Amino acid sequence: MEIIKGKSAFAAIAVGKIAVYKKEDQPIKKRRTEDPEGEIARFRKAKEEAADQLQKLYEKALREVGEAGAMIFKAHQMMLDDGEYQDCVQHMIQTRKVNAEYAVGTAGEHFANIFAAMDDAYMKERAADIKDISERVIRNLIGKGRQDRDFTGPVIVVADDLAPSETVQLDKDKVLAFVTSRGSVYSHTAILARTMNIPAIVNTGIDLEQDLDGKEAAVDGVRGILYLDPTLEVLEEMKKRREEEQQKKELLLELRGKETVTLDGKRIKLYANIGSVSDIAGVLKNDASGIGLFRSEFLYLEKKDYPTEDEQLAAYKTVLENMGGKKVIIRTLDIGADKQIDYFHMEKEENPAMGCRAIRICLERKDIFKTQLRALYRASAFGNLSIMFPMIISVKEVDEILEIVEEVKNELREEGIAMGEAELGIMIETPAAVMVSDELAKKVDFFSIGTNDLTQYTLAIDRGNAKLDRYYDAHHPAVLRMIQMTVENAHKHGIRAGICGELASDMELTETFLAMGVDELSVAPSYILGLRKKIREIKIKA
Structure with missing residues (x-):
């Protein structure tokens, strides 16, 4: 028996035979063209074919995995139709006189x-x-638009x-589990595996050149382990645990x-964190009370230039309308540090995590x-919107923000543009904000504690530095005291305090x-339903 470890993408058990899925190599050769307009026409035709294919995939996913999984392909359609992406391809063809395949691949x-290049895993x-979108367009350009693979039985x-x-x-009735050599638990494929309730392990490093077919x-999606040629003892254990996991899932769905x-009667709001419009279906499917971090x-990272007011409005409006009156908290632009955008032309900094980022920009x-x-x-006219501002360190910053907010509201009133009411909050993710939270609470409607940055700034440890993992302790007493102080000062002034960082899903701290x-x-x-179960089992008062 050989044991291969990876990362769990969906915690479930599967036993069966392996089928290796290998992609067809798609080498792209750079060719000079004397007919750039002809190449642009080829690109546009291939892009239209890709849009049709994505629509069919959306319809297939809608039938088989529901709205949550299907929304991924709506997001892909939006990326494909992005003006910056198309302009980049067409500009390359025109100025460098290259073939469409090369331009699409390069863009x-x-x-x-x-x-x-970003540190944020999502x-x-x-x-x-x-890459998936670009490869699809390239396949259409070279006449290999479909890449189907059929299996004779469940594998x-x-x-x-x-x-x-x-x-x-892939025919999901013939897929027992997914195991990948590379990949991440944040990938859309991992999200699909969770939606399809298919056990999945990623980043195993498995050698596909060995004889695996x-x-x-046996796939242990809970522990992130693949057993090759498992023993009878392991097979019996997997079967027993699979039955237990199935019972737990059925109980969670009832929540x-x-x-x-x-x-003892304390009610908690359980919100969801999202990164794009396509994540809304997952929020609704898992019965979140709203969105606690959008x-x-x-919107900026996907563009080659600043998104316009109307482009942003369209995205925010879509989220608010789809949430049907539930709370939606949108965080204002949070770039800098690991999230760099070329068109912002930011100066290189020796220590970007401590530099010009988020609200400072x-x-x-x-x-x-x-x-x-x-x-x-x-957008606030279309739903229940709250706005929060990241990386706050002082009352002076909040005062300046509030002045700008009033300027914007007055401009919109003068233009006769409809608005709703929007609560204003700040993220508490610096020790400075914690220490002056007593004063900050007088200025805003709510606090949201970003534990990822709060932890790294409190411990003076770069959370992306693997060499410091032994020192990084998200449960450190100093971090917990920071959270406690923030909550106490919020309640002292009659505002609410929530947590939207990774620690919010840490059930050891619930x-x-x-x-x-x-x-x-x-x-x-x-994490919504599992966390709801945990909360419903807790009694706070002694």
Whole structure:
């Protein structure tokens, strides 16, 4: 028996034979063209074919995995139709006189590299989506638009990596589990595996050149382990645990529509964190009370130039309308540090995590900030919107923000543009904000604690530095005291305090947070029901 370890993408068990899925190599040759307009026409035709294919994939996914999984392909259609992406391809063909295949491949690499360079795991995985779209267009250009693979019976699919389109095109009745050599738990393929309730392990490093086809295997998606040629003892254990996991899932589904309330009556708002419009279906499917963190920077990261007010309005309006009156908290632009955007032309900094980022950029470049605020306030007419501002360190910053907000609201009133009411909050993610939270609470309607940055700034440890993992302790008493102080000062002034960082889904701390008086927890959509179960089993008062 051989044991191979990876990362769990969907915690479930599967036993069966392996089928290796290998992609067909698609080499791109650079050719000079004397007919750039002809190449542009070829690109446009291939893009239209790709749009039709994505629509069919959306319809197939809608039937087989529901709205949550299908929305991935709506997001791909939006990326494909993005003006910056199309302009980049066409500009390259015209100015460099190259063939369409090369231009599409180069443009795809350019946009994918922007996402891949980010520290944020969710945003990093959007690079795979960009590559998937570009590869689809290239296949159409070279006349290989479909890449189907059929299996004779239920198998454990082992691959280097899988694109969302490849995942959906597989017959899910014949897929027992997914195992990939590369990939991330934040990839859309991993999201699809969770939606399809298919066990999945990623980043195993498995060698696909060895003889794997037809080999017996067991997938432990809970522990992230693949067993090749498992023993009878392992097979018996897998079977028993699979039955237990199935019982737990059935119980969790019964919690949809139930209140998130402790045994002694404390009610908690359970919100979801999202990174794009396509994530809304997962929020609704998992019965979140609303959206506690909408990362608006994705609108900027996907572009080659600043998104317009109308482009932003369209995205915010879509989210608000789809949430049907539930709370939607949108965080204003949070770039800098690991999230760099070329067209912002930011100066290189020795220590970007401590540099010009998030609200500092907005206050330095008020035209960008006001454009976003105008879009947000226009969108507030279509739902229950709250706005929060990241990386706050002082009361002075909040006062300046509030002045700009009033300027924007007055401009919109003078123009006769409809607005709703929007609560204003700040993220508490610096020790400075914690220490002056007593004063900050007088200025805003709510606090949202970003534990990722708060932890790294409190411990003086770069959370992206693997060499410091032994020192990084998200449960450090100093971090917990920071959270406690923030909650106490919020309640002292009659405002609510929530947590939207990674610690919000850490069930080892759930009871601690509730005892502190935390009002809201905002987590990835897939954690909602499990966290609801945990909260309903807790009794806070002795």
